[in-house]
Amino acid sequence: MIKKAITAVIGLLIIQFIVKFLLKLELFKHVYNHTPGPCRIVPGEGIGYEDMETLPNGLTLITSGLVMPGASSTVSEHRKKHNGKGRIYLFDFNQPDKGIEELKIVGDQFNHSDFGPHGISLWKDKDKVTVMVVNHGSAVDTIEKFLFIAKDKQLKHLHTYRDPTIHMVNDVAMDSENSFYFTNYAYYKSGLFHVLEAVIPLAYGNLMYYDGKAYHKQDEGLFTLNGLVLSHDQKYLYTGETIPQKFHTFTRQKNGTLSRYQEFNVKTAIDNPTLDKDGNVLFGTHPIIWQVMGHTDNPETPAPSQVIKLHMKDGAVTKMTEVFADDGHTLYGSSVASLYNDAMLVGTVLHKLMYCEVRWID
Ligand SMILES: *[C@@H]1O[C@H](CO)[C@@H](O)[C@H](O)[C@H]1NC(C)=O
Ligand SMILES: *[C@@H]1O[C@H](CO)[C@@H](O)[C@H](O)[C@H]1NC(C)=O
Numbered sequence: 001m002i003k004k005a006i007t008a009v010i011g012l013l014i015i016q017f018i019v020k021f022l023l024k025l026e027l028f029k030h031v032y033n034h035t036p037g038p039c040r041i042v043p044g045e046g047i048g049y050e051d052m053e054t055l056p057n058g059l060t061l062i063t064s065g066l067v068m069p070g071a072s073s074t075v076s077e078h079r080k081k082h083n084g085k086g087r088i089y090l091f092d093f094n095q096p097d098k099g100i101e102e103l104k105i106v107g108d109q110f111n112h113s114d115f116g117p118h119g120i121s122l123w124k125d126k127d128k129v130t131v132m133v134v135n136h137g138s139a140v141d142t143i144e145k146f147l148f149i150a151k152d153k154q155l156k157h158l159h160t161y162r163d164p165t166i167h168m169v170n171d172v173a174m175d176s177e178n179s180f181y182f183t184n185y186a187y188y189k190s191g192l193f194h195v196l197e198a199v200i201p202l203a204y205g206n207l208m209y210y211d212g213k214a215y216h217k218q219d220e221g222l223f224t225l226n227g228l229v230l231s232h233d234q235k236y237l238y239t240g241e242t243i244p245q246k247f248h249t250f251t252r253q254k255n256g257t258l259s260r261y262q263e264f265n266v267k268t269a270i271d272n273p274t275l276d277k278d279g280n281v282l283f284g285t286h287p288i289i290w291q292v293m294g295h296t297d298n299p300e301t302p303a304p305s306q307v308i309k310l311h312m313k314d315g316a317v318t319k320m321t322e323v324f325a326d327d328g329h330t331l332y333g334s335s336v337a338s339l340y341n342d343a344m345l346v347g348t349v350l351h352k353l354m355y356c357e358v359r360w361i362d
Pocket of ligand 1: 138
């Protein structure tokens with residue numbers, strides 16, 4: 001009798017686990033198409049423009065050539081086939097027809113053939129723009145620091161940050177020229193434990209702060225912690241967990257210390273955030289998880305795209321609207337979007353870059 005009851009309970013738990021897992025994959029979800037105005041693809045290699053940030057003058061820096069640690073060999077082969085390598089591109093919202101231009105990286109300490117750029121952050125102090133980029137190097141992850149010299153279309157390499165806490169980094173957000181936050185997406189980069197970490201899930205992701213001298217853990221127990229950005233006034237930090245589909249607000253003290261403030265269920269797999277001029281948060285998102293999983297395994301497999309806007313007041317979400325959606329016929333796997341005046345740029349993990357005129361936005 002007891003044996004039967006235990007068997008039944010275990011059976012139910014397994015069924016519950018499988019059903020939850022299948023629901024999580026969003027097997028039955030459909031994505032409709034809509035844009036905020038006319039959109040077009042920006043010419044380029046089309047192998048990913050994973051993260052971007054726009055300066056107040058409309059110049060936008062974009063990372064390209066991401067190969068996630070533990071990615072399938074198909075991804076590396078695809079990158080090779082399309083003349084892919086780690087690059088930082090420049091796009092000017094004032095001259096959208098010029099398209100993108102590769103920035104030349106200069107500096108003896110920088111190894112061009114070991115550059116796998118992921119998240120990016122810009123820090124502007126008067127006319128000086130400092131840039132930080134997450135790099136998945138062949139040996140370890142690093143955070144690379146550059147000086148952006150706009151007139152020469154150059155990035156001058158300044159420093160490489162290396163530390164055991166810079167482990168499997170997704171994104172970086174500077175709060176001064178020499179200090180920054182970063183997210184560790186997961187702990188295991190590949191193999192059985194990588195799968196277990198995702199399926200159980202083990203939540204070994206964390207949020208770190210480097211104050212210019214030392215690395216401090218700000219939060220942990222997070223799973224697939226992705227892009228992050230600071231509010232314009234630096235009172236809040238916004239980030240999200242992709243698979244749990246949760247948006248997080250942290251409050252930020254003047255000395256950099258963070259505390260959890262709000263958690264908001266966005267019901268879509270969020271990737272990288274940017275801010276609009278009013279301080280609202282724009283996210284590139286993946287509306288159907290099982291399709292983006294297939295896409296990140298083989299970049300030629302389509303996956304839908306979506307841009308959402310979180311309307312913010314005092315660090316809390318007041319409303320969520322969808323700015324853009326594509327069922328995967330035009331743009332695969334959107335990871336970021338940036339708004340400037342009446343235009344928007346949408347980047348992807350492993351696919352193309354899209355430019356949209358914004359005629360209407362809520
Ligand atoms: C640059 O990176 C490549 C690829 O990982 C490596 O083979 C090469 O030895 C590196 N060069 C230097 C100077 O470190
Ligand atoms: C930062 O400031 C807060 C209070 O404003 C304090 O509780 C905390 O200990 C400080 N943290 C560090 C690392 O100095």
